[in-house]
Amino acid sequence: MSSRYPLAFEDIPTWAAAQRIPVAEARTRFAQYAVLRAVAASRTLEAMLVFKGGNALDFVWLPNRSTRDLDFSVDMAMLQDPVDAEQLRDLFARSLAVSTRELAVALQVQRVRQQPPGPEKTFVTYEVRVGYALPDERALLERLRGGGPSTRVIPVEISMHEVIGAAELVPLDPTHRLRVSTIEDIVAEKLRALLQQRLRDRVRPQDLLDIAVILRGPSDLDPDRIARFLLAKAHARGVPVSRAAFHHPELASRAQSDYAALRQTTRTAFIAAEEALAILYAFVNTLPIPGTDPR
Incomplete structure:
Protein backbone atom coordinates (compact mmCIF):
# COMPACT_ATOMS: atom_id res chain seq x y z
CA MET A 1 0.00 0.00 0.00
CA THR A 182 -12.57 -5.33 1.36
CA ILE A 183 -13.03 -5.04 -2.38
CA GLU A 184 -16.27 -7.09 -2.11
CA ASP A 185 -17.60 -4.60 0.43
CA ILE A 186 -16.65 -1.67 -1.81
CA VAL A 187 -18.39 -3.25 -4.81
CA ALA A 188 -21.52 -3.91 -2.74
CA GLU A 189 -21.51 -0.31 -1.50
CA LYS A 190 -21.21 1.01 -5.04
CA LEU A 191 -23.98 -1.28 -6.27
CA ARG A 192 -26.26 0.04 -3.55
CA ALA A 193 -25.33 3.62 -4.48
CA LEU A 194 -26.40 2.96 -8.07
CA LEU A 195 -29.76 1.61 -6.90
CA GLN A 196 -30.18 4.56 -4.57
CA GLN A 197 -29.78 7.18 -7.32
CA ARG A 198 -33.52 7.49 -8.00
CA LEU A 199 -34.47 7.49 -4.33
CA ARG A 200 -32.03 10.28 -3.45
CA ASP A 201 -32.13 12.14 -6.77
CA ARG A 202 -28.39 11.60 -7.30
CA VAL A 203 -26.12 10.65 -10.16
CA ARG A 204 -23.26 8.19 -9.56
CA PRO A 205 -21.20 7.82 -12.75
CA GLN A 206 -18.03 7.20 -10.74
CA ASP A 207 -19.54 4.09 -9.19
CA LEU A 208 -20.45 2.64 -12.57
CA LEU A 209 -16.89 3.20 -13.81
CA ASP A 210 -15.24 1.78 -10.68
CA ILE A 211 -17.43 -1.33 -10.73
CA ALA A 212 -16.72 -1.95 -14.41
CA VAL A 213 -12.95 -1.55 -13.95
CA ILE A 214 -12.99 -3.96 -11.01
CA LEU A 215 -15.07 -6.56 -12.84
CA ARG A 216 -13.08 -6.38 -16.06
CA GLY A 217 -9.77 -6.85 -14.29
CA PRO A 218 -8.30 -10.04 -12.85
CA SER A 219 -9.82 -10.76 -9.46
CA ASP A 220 -11.14 -13.50 -7.22
CA LEU A 221 -14.31 -11.68 -6.24
CA ASP A 222 -16.89 -13.73 -4.36
CA PRO A 223 -20.33 -12.96 -5.90
CA ASP A 224 -22.15 -14.58 -2.99
CA ARG A 225 -20.41 -12.30 -0.49
CA ILE A 226 -21.11 -9.26 -2.64
CA ALA A 227 -24.80 -10.18 -2.88
CA ARG A 228 -25.01 -10.75 0.87
CA PHE A 229 -23.32 -7.41 1.63
CA LEU A 230 -25.49 -5.61 -0.94
CA LEU A 231 -28.73 -6.98 0.48
CA ALA A 232 -27.72 -6.03 4.03
CA LYS A 233 -26.61 -2.52 3.06
CA ALA A 234 -29.72 -1.91 0.97
CA HIS A 235 -32.07 -3.27 3.63
CA ALA A 236 -30.61 -0.88 6.21
CA ARG A 237 -31.37 2.03 3.90
CA GLY A 238 -34.74 0.80 2.66
CA VAL A 239 -33.49 0.34 -0.90
CA PRO A 240 -35.21 -2.43 -2.94
CA VAL A 241 -32.74 -4.82 -4.59
CA SER A 242 -33.46 -6.84 -7.72
CA ARG A 243 -32.00 -7.55 -11.11
CA ALA A 244 -34.93 -5.64 -12.61
CA ALA A 245 -33.99 -2.57 -10.56
CA PHE A 246 -30.46 -2.65 -11.97
CA HIS A 247 -31.87 -2.82 -15.51
CA HIS A 248 -34.23 0.13 -14.97
CA PRO A 249 -33.58 2.77 -17.68
CA GLU A 250 -33.31 5.58 -15.13
CA LEU A 251 -30.42 3.85 -13.35
CA ALA A 252 -28.50 3.83 -16.63
CA SER A 253 -29.36 7.42 -17.55
CA ARG A 254 -28.32 8.74 -14.14
CA ALA A 255 -25.12 6.69 -14.05
CA GLN A 256 -24.16 8.02 -17.49
CA SER A 257 -24.57 11.67 -16.47
CA ASP A 258 -21.19 13.43 -17.05
CA TYR A 259 -19.63 9.98 -17.35
CA ALA A 260 -17.23 11.03 -20.12
CA ALA A 261 -15.65 13.61 -17.80
CA LEU A 262 -14.30 10.77 -15.65
CA ARG A 263 -11.77 9.96 -18.37
CA GLN A 264 -9.67 12.89 -17.14
CA THR A 265 -9.56 11.45 -13.61
CA THR A 266 -8.27 7.98 -14.51
CA ARG A 267 -4.61 6.95 -14.68
CA THR A 268 -4.71 3.42 -16.09
CA ALA A 269 -8.19 2.40 -17.26
CA PHE A 270 -11.30 4.06 -18.64
CA ILE A 271 -14.28 2.05 -19.88
CA ALA A 272 -16.90 3.67 -22.10
CA ALA A 273 -20.34 4.01 -20.52
CA GLU A 274 -22.06 1.51 -22.82
CA GLU A 275 -19.45 -1.15 -22.13
CA ALA A 276 -19.49 -0.38 -18.42
CA LEU A 277 -23.26 -0.88 -18.33
CA ALA A 278 -22.93 -4.18 -20.20
CA ILE A 279 -20.36 -5.35 -17.64
CA LEU A 280 -22.66 -4.28 -14.80
CA TYR A 281 -25.69 -6.05 -16.27
CA ALA A 282 -23.78 -9.27 -16.91
CA PHE A 283 -22.52 -9.31 -13.33
CA VAL A 284 -25.80 -8.54 -11.54
CA ASN A 285 -27.50 -11.21 -13.64
CA THR A 286 -25.28 -13.77 -11.88
CA LEU A 287 -25.89 -12.51 -8.35
CA PRO A 288 -28.20 -14.47 -6.03
CA ILE A 289 -30.65 -11.58 -5.60
CA PRO A 290 -34.38 -11.32 -6.40
CA GLY A 291 -35.29 -11.06 -10.06
CA THR A 292 -37.96 -8.43 -9.46
CA ASP A 293 -38.90 -6.08 -6.64
CA PRO A 294 -41.35 -7.60 -4.12
CA ARG A 295 -44.85 -6.19 -4.36
Whole structure:
Protein backbone atom coordinates (compact mmCIF):
# COMPACT_ATOMS: atom_id res chain seq x y z
CA MET A 1 0.00 0.00 0.00
CA SER A 2 2.87 2.40 0.78
CA SER A 3 3.88 2.71 -2.90
CA ARG A 4 0.53 4.42 -3.56
CA TYR A 5 1.68 7.71 -1.97
CA PRO A 6 4.92 9.45 -0.91
CA LEU A 7 5.93 8.75 2.70
CA ALA A 8 8.01 11.91 3.18
CA PHE A 9 7.85 15.45 1.80
CA GLU A 10 11.28 15.20 0.23
CA ASP A 11 10.21 12.05 -1.63
CA ILE A 12 7.43 13.81 -3.56
CA PRO A 13 9.33 14.63 -6.81
CA THR A 14 10.86 11.14 -7.09
CA TRP A 15 7.57 9.44 -6.25
CA ALA A 16 5.67 11.58 -8.77
CA ALA A 17 8.15 10.69 -11.51
CA ALA A 18 7.95 6.98 -10.68
CA GLN A 19 4.14 7.05 -10.71
CA ARG A 20 4.00 9.28 -13.81
CA ILE A 21 1.68 11.78 -12.19
CA PRO A 22 1.99 15.57 -11.81
CA VAL A 23 3.91 16.84 -8.79
CA ALA A 24 0.83 18.83 -7.74
CA GLU A 25 -1.16 15.60 -7.48
CA ALA A 26 1.68 13.95 -5.56
CA ARG A 27 1.63 16.82 -3.05
CA THR A 28 -2.07 16.19 -2.45
CA ARG A 29 -1.40 12.46 -2.05
CA PHE A 30 1.20 13.24 0.61
CA ALA A 31 -1.34 15.34 2.51
CA GLN A 32 -3.87 12.50 2.24
CA TYR A 33 -1.26 10.09 3.55
CA ALA A 34 -0.63 12.42 6.49
CA VAL A 35 -4.34 12.34 7.39
CA LEU A 36 -4.54 8.55 7.00
CA ARG A 37 -1.44 8.19 9.15
CA ALA A 38 -3.08 10.33 11.82
CA VAL A 39 -6.06 7.96 11.84
CA ALA A 40 -3.77 4.93 12.02
CA ALA A 41 -1.71 6.48 14.83
CA SER A 42 -4.77 6.96 17.05
CA ARG A 43 -5.74 3.79 18.87
CA THR A 44 -9.35 4.98 19.06
CA LEU A 45 -9.71 6.13 15.45
CA GLU A 46 -7.84 3.12 14.05
CA ALA A 47 -10.25 0.79 15.86
CA MET A 48 -13.51 2.56 15.04
CA LEU A 49 -12.97 3.80 11.47
CA VAL A 50 -13.02 1.73 8.29
CA PHE A 51 -11.53 3.38 5.18
CA LYS A 52 -13.90 2.94 2.22
CA GLY A 53 -14.95 4.36 -1.14
CA GLY A 54 -13.05 5.38 -4.22
CA ASN A 55 -9.81 6.29 -2.48
CA ALA A 56 -9.76 3.05 -0.49
CA LEU A 57 -10.11 1.28 -3.83
CA ASP A 58 -7.37 3.42 -5.39
CA PHE A 59 -4.95 3.44 -2.45
CA VAL A 60 -5.24 -0.25 -1.57
CA TRP A 61 -6.91 -2.58 -4.04
CA LEU A 62 -6.94 -1.16 -7.57
CA PRO A 63 -5.03 2.05 -8.34
CA ASN A 64 -6.76 3.96 -11.12
CA ARG A 65 -8.79 6.98 -10.00
CA SER A 66 -8.28 9.21 -6.99
CA THR A 67 -10.34 12.00 -5.48
CA ARG A 68 -9.41 14.46 -2.75
CA ASP A 69 -11.88 13.26 -0.11
CA LEU A 70 -11.28 10.37 2.30
CA ASP A 71 -14.36 8.32 3.26
CA PHE A 72 -14.81 6.23 6.40
CA SER A 73 -17.57 4.25 8.08
CA VAL A 74 -17.77 3.98 11.85
CA ASP A 75 -17.75 0.40 13.10
CA MET A 76 -20.55 0.84 15.63
CA ALA A 77 -19.57 -2.41 17.36
CA MET A 78 -16.32 -0.76 18.44
CA LEU A 79 -18.05 2.16 20.19
CA GLN A 80 -18.66 2.03 23.90
CA ASP A 81 -20.41 5.41 23.87
CA PRO A 82 -22.03 7.52 21.13
CA VAL A 83 -19.75 9.80 19.13
CA ASP A 84 -20.65 13.37 18.23
CA ALA A 85 -19.04 16.19 16.28
CA GLU A 86 -17.10 17.61 19.23
CA GLN A 87 -15.64 14.22 20.15
CA LEU A 88 -14.57 13.66 16.55
CA ARG A 89 -12.99 17.11 16.45
CA ASP A 90 -11.01 16.34 19.60
CA LEU A 91 -9.90 12.89 18.39
CA PHE A 92 -8.78 14.25 15.04
CA ALA A 93 -7.06 17.29 16.54
CA ARG A 94 -4.94 15.10 18.80
CA SER A 95 -4.09 12.55 16.11
CA LEU A 96 -3.33 15.19 13.46
CA ALA A 97 -0.86 16.78 15.86
CA VAL A 98 1.13 13.53 15.77
CA SER A 99 1.35 13.60 11.97
CA THR A 100 2.34 17.26 12.11
CA ARG A 101 5.28 16.47 14.40
CA GLU A 102 6.41 13.38 12.50
CA LEU A 103 5.91 14.53 8.89
CA ALA A 104 6.45 18.30 9.18
CA VAL A 105 3.15 19.02 7.44
CA ALA A 106 0.82 21.37 9.31
CA LEU A 107 -2.62 19.83 9.83
CA GLN A 108 -5.64 21.43 11.46
CA VAL A 109 -9.30 20.53 11.94
CA GLN A 110 -11.10 23.49 10.39
CA ARG A 111 -14.68 22.26 10.68
CA VAL A 112 -16.77 19.28 11.75
CA ARG A 113 -20.38 19.35 10.56
CA GLN A 114 -23.17 16.80 10.85
CA GLN A 115 -25.25 16.11 7.73
CA PRO A 116 -28.19 16.00 7.90
CA PRO A 117 -28.38 18.04 11.12
CA GLY A 118 -30.60 17.07 14.02
CA PRO A 119 -30.34 14.75 17.02
CA GLU A 120 -33.07 12.42 15.73
CA LYS A 121 -31.17 11.46 12.56
CA THR A 122 -29.71 7.95 12.26
CA PHE A 123 -27.75 7.76 9.01
CA VAL A 124 -25.63 10.84 9.50
CA THR A 125 -22.32 11.82 7.99
CA TYR A 126 -19.78 13.97 9.78
CA GLU A 127 -17.95 16.21 7.34
CA VAL A 128 -14.47 16.96 8.66
CA ARG A 129 -12.43 19.58 6.82
CA VAL A 130 -8.70 19.15 7.49
CA GLY A 131 -6.67 22.18 6.48
CA TYR A 132 -3.01 21.65 5.72
CA ALA A 133 0.20 23.35 4.67
CA LEU A 134 3.28 21.60 3.32
CA PRO A 135 6.76 22.57 4.58
CA ASP A 136 7.51 24.90 1.64
CA GLU A 137 4.21 26.82 1.90
CA ARG A 138 5.37 29.53 4.29
CA ALA A 139 2.37 31.84 4.01
CA LEU A 140 -0.06 29.00 4.72
CA LEU A 141 2.10 27.75 7.58
CA GLU A 142 2.05 31.18 9.19
CA ARG A 143 -1.71 31.43 8.71
CA LEU A 144 -2.27 28.07 10.42
CA ARG A 145 0.09 28.95 13.26
CA GLY A 146 -1.88 32.13 13.76
CA GLY A 147 -5.13 30.20 14.05
CA GLY A 148 -6.40 31.01 10.56
CA PRO A 149 -7.81 28.54 8.02
CA SER A 150 -5.84 26.99 5.19
CA THR A 151 -7.00 27.23 1.59
CA ARG A 152 -5.73 23.68 1.09
CA VAL A 153 -8.17 21.13 2.50
CA ILE A 154 -8.56 17.36 2.65
CA PRO A 155 -12.28 16.60 3.13
CA VAL A 156 -12.98 13.62 5.40
CA GLU A 157 -16.45 12.07 5.51
CA ILE A 158 -17.39 9.77 8.39
CA SER A 159 -20.64 7.79 8.05
CA MET A 160 -22.54 6.47 11.05
CA HIS A 161 -24.65 3.29 11.22
CA GLU A 162 -23.62 2.03 7.78
CA VAL A 163 -23.49 -1.74 7.33
CA ILE A 164 -19.86 -2.88 7.02
CA GLY A 165 -19.69 -6.20 5.22
CA ALA A 166 -16.01 -6.94 5.78
CA ALA A 167 -12.79 -5.05 6.46
CA GLU A 168 -9.11 -5.93 6.67
CA LEU A 169 -6.25 -4.45 8.66
CA VAL A 170 -3.86 -3.24 5.95
CA PRO A 171 -0.32 -1.85 6.38
CA LEU A 172 -0.30 1.89 5.67
CA ASP A 173 3.47 2.16 6.02
CA PRO A 174 6.13 0.13 7.88
CA THR A 175 4.80 1.18 11.31
CA HIS A 176 1.07 1.92 10.89
CA ARG A 177 -2.00 -0.08 9.90
CA LEU A 178 -5.46 0.96 8.78
CA ARG A 179 -8.79 -0.84 8.63
CA VAL A 180 -9.96 -0.91 5.01
CA SER A 181 -13.16 -2.21 3.41
CA THR A 182 -12.57 -5.33 1.36
CA ILE A 183 -13.03 -5.04 -2.38
CA GLU A 184 -16.27 -7.09 -2.11
CA ASP A 185 -17.60 -4.60 0.43
CA ILE A 186 -16.65 -1.67 -1.81
CA VAL A 187 -18.39 -3.25 -4.81
CA ALA A 188 -21.52 -3.91 -2.74
CA GLU A 189 -21.51 -0.31 -1.50
CA LYS A 190 -21.21 1.01 -5.04
CA LEU A 191 -23.98 -1.28 -6.27
CA ARG A 192 -26.26 0.04 -3.55
CA ALA A 193 -25.33 3.62 -4.48
CA LEU A 194 -26.40 2.96 -8.07
CA LEU A 195 -29.76 1.61 -6.90
CA GLN A 196 -30.18 4.56 -4.57
CA GLN A 197 -29.78 7.18 -7.32
CA ARG A 198 -33.52 7.49 -8.00
CA LEU A 199 -34.47 7.49 -4.33
CA ARG A 200 -32.03 10.28 -3.45
CA ASP A 201 -32.13 12.14 -6.77
CA ARG A 202 -28.39 11.60 -7.30
CA VAL A 203 -26.12 10.65 -10.16
CA ARG A 204 -23.26 8.19 -9.56
CA PRO A 205 -21.20 7.82 -12.75
CA GLN A 206 -18.03 7.20 -10.74
CA ASP A 207 -19.54 4.09 -9.19
CA LEU A 208 -20.45 2.64 -12.57
CA LEU A 209 -16.89 3.20 -13.81
CA ASP A 210 -15.24 1.78 -10.68
CA ILE A 211 -17.43 -1.33 -10.73
CA ALA A 212 -16.72 -1.95 -14.41
CA VAL A 213 -12.95 -1.55 -13.95
CA ILE A 214 -12.99 -3.96 -11.01
CA LEU A 215 -15.07 -6.56 -12.84
CA ARG A 216 -13.08 -6.38 -16.06
CA GLY A 217 -9.77 -6.85 -14.29
CA PRO A 218 -8.30 -10.04 -12.85
CA SER A 219 -9.82 -10.76 -9.46
CA ASP A 220 -11.14 -13.50 -7.22
CA LEU A 221 -14.31 -11.68 -6.24
CA ASP A 222 -16.89 -13.73 -4.36
CA PRO A 223 -20.33 -12.96 -5.90
CA ASP A 224 -22.15 -14.58 -2.99
CA ARG A 225 -20.41 -12.30 -0.49
CA ILE A 226 -21.11 -9.26 -2.64
CA ALA A 227 -24.80 -10.18 -2.88
CA ARG A 228 -25.01 -10.75 0.87
CA PHE A 229 -23.32 -7.41 1.63
CA LEU A 230 -25.49 -5.61 -0.94
CA LEU A 231 -28.73 -6.98 0.48
CA ALA A 232 -27.72 -6.03 4.03
CA LYS A 233 -26.61 -2.52 3.06
CA ALA A 234 -29.72 -1.91 0.97
CA HIS A 235 -32.07 -3.27 3.63
CA ALA A 236 -30.61 -0.88 6.21
CA ARG A 237 -31.37 2.03 3.90
CA GLY A 238 -34.74 0.80 2.66
CA VAL A 239 -33.49 0.34 -0.90
CA PRO A 240 -35.21 -2.43 -2.94
CA VAL A 241 -32.74 -4.82 -4.59
CA SER A 242 -33.46 -6.84 -7.72
CA ARG A 243 -32.00 -7.55 -11.11
CA ALA A 244 -34.93 -5.64 -12.61
CA ALA A 245 -33.99 -2.57 -10.56
CA PHE A 246 -30.46 -2.65 -11.97
CA HIS A 247 -31.87 -2.82 -15.51
CA HIS A 248 -34.23 0.13 -14.97
CA PRO A 249 -33.58 2.77 -17.68
CA GLU A 250 -33.31 5.58 -15.13
CA LEU A 251 -30.42 3.85 -13.35
CA ALA A 252 -28.50 3.83 -16.63
CA SER A 253 -29.36 7.42 -17.55
CA ARG A 254 -28.32 8.74 -14.14
CA ALA A 255 -25.12 6.69 -14.05
CA GLN A 256 -24.16 8.02 -17.49
CA SER A 257 -24.57 11.67 -16.47
CA ASP A 258 -21.19 13.43 -17.05
CA TYR A 259 -19.63 9.98 -17.35
CA ALA A 260 -17.23 11.03 -20.12
CA ALA A 261 -15.65 13.61 -17.80
CA LEU A 262 -14.30 10.77 -15.65
CA ARG A 263 -11.77 9.96 -18.37
CA GLN A 264 -9.67 12.89 -17.14
CA THR A 265 -9.56 11.45 -13.61
CA THR A 266 -8.27 7.98 -14.51
CA ARG A 267 -4.61 6.95 -14.68
CA THR A 268 -4.71 3.42 -16.09
CA ALA A 269 -8.19 2.40 -17.26
CA PHE A 270 -11.30 4.06 -18.64
CA ILE A 271 -14.28 2.05 -19.88
CA ALA A 272 -16.90 3.67 -22.10
CA ALA A 273 -20.34 4.01 -20.52
CA GLU A 274 -22.06 1.51 -22.82
CA GLU A 275 -19.45 -1.15 -22.13
CA ALA A 276 -19.49 -0.38 -18.42
CA LEU A 277 -23.26 -0.88 -18.33
CA ALA A 278 -22.93 -4.18 -20.20
CA ILE A 279 -20.36 -5.35 -17.64
CA LEU A 280 -22.66 -4.28 -14.80
CA TYR A 281 -25.69 -6.05 -16.27
CA ALA A 282 -23.78 -9.27 -16.91
CA PHE A 283 -22.52 -9.31 -13.33
CA VAL A 284 -25.80 -8.54 -11.54
CA ASN A 285 -27.50 -11.21 -13.64
CA THR A 286 -25.28 -13.77 -11.88
CA LEU A 287 -25.89 -12.51 -8.35
CA PRO A 288 -28.20 -14.47 -6.03
CA ILE A 289 -30.65 -11.58 -5.60
CA PRO A 290 -34.38 -11.32 -6.40
CA GLY A 291 -35.29 -11.06 -10.06
CA THR A 292 -37.96 -8.43 -9.46
CA ASP A 293 -38.90 -6.08 -6.64
CA PRO A 294 -41.35 -7.60 -4.12
CA ARG A 295 -44.85 -6.19 -4.36
